[in-house]
Amino acid sequence: MRLMKTLGAAVLMGACSMSFAAAPAAVAAAPVGVITVGHVQAVTDLMTAMQMEKMMRTITGSSRYASEAQRAAAYAKLGKVAPAQIYARLAYPLARTISAETANEMTRFYTSSYGKKVVYQMYNSKVSYGNAAGPVATAAERKDMQRPAYLKASKALADADGVIRHEGFVLLQSIAK
DSSP: OHHHHHHHHHHHHHHHHHHHHHHHHHHHHSOOSOOOHHHHHHHHHHHHHTTHHHHHHHHHHHSOOSSHHHHHHHHHHHHTSOHHHHHHHHHHHHHTTSOHHHHHHHHHHHTSHHHHHHHHHHHHOOOOTTOOOOOOOOHHHHHHTTSHHHHHHHHHHHHTHHHHHHHHHHHHHHHHO
C-alpha cells in the first residue's frame, strides 16, 4: 500500500512539473510589447466592426443560470449598457492578446461588404448541422482574402477567439453585478 502511495505521488509530481514546463510556451505565444493608446483604439475599432454587443448577447444566452428569471435579468442589464461602453471595456484586456496589426487588418475586413455579410451570418444564422452555407465571396473578395496579411490576421484572431469569449464572459459578470 505504501508503495502505491509513493508511486501515485511521483506520478502526480511528474504531471505537475510537465504542466508547469508548458506554461512559459503559452505565455511566449502572446504578443509582446507595450500597449499604446493607438493599439487600444485599433482593438476598439475591431470590436465595433465585429459588433461585440451582439456577441455579448450570445455569451449571455449560452451562460448557465439557475432560473429563467436570472437569465432575463442578465439580458435586461446588458441591454442597458451602450455598445460603445462594451467596446471600450473589452478593448484594453483584449489588446494584450490581439496585436494592433491584427486589429487593423481584421477591422478592414469586417468593414468591407463581404465582411459585413460574415458578421451578419455570425449572429443571425439559423444553420442546421451539416448545412453551413455562408455568404458567397466574389472573385475580387476571394483574392483579397488570400493576401498574407489577411491570412496571418485571420489566424491570429481565430487563435484569440477563446480569450475574446472569456473576456466577454468576465465583462458580463461585472455587468450583472
